[in-house]
Amino acid sequence: MANPSLSSFIWSVADLLRGDYKQSEYGKVILPFTVLRRLDCVLESTKEAVLAEKAKREKANLNPEPFLLKKSGQFFYNTSPLDLKKLMGDQDHIGENLRAYMQGFSPAVRDTF
Secondary structure (H helix, E strand, C coil): CCCHHHHHHHHHHHHHHCCCCCHHHHHHHHHHHHHHHHHHHHHHHHHHHHHHHHHHHHHCCCCCHHHHHHHHCCCCCECCCCCHHHHHCCHHHHHHHHHHHHHCECHHHHHHC
């Protein structure tokens, strides 16, 4: 069942984009950012544990990927210290920070985007 407030929020973002994008182009922006936000939310509770595990395994010169997957409890992870909330807090560097955040995702997620 659809969440009316989520739908309203997504379309309000679309209204903000009106000046920069044609209505037919909204999906090129809205869908990827909706998916990105969902991934961010799913990983939020394990973010600190994943970052600590990454540091621990890299210090031991081990491939951290299997350990990070286990820590995240998902089939993907993100090793960037950034999240979408932190990205929004630094508007002056949002482009470079978004690219760095995206590079922190596991290879399967990066391939998807």
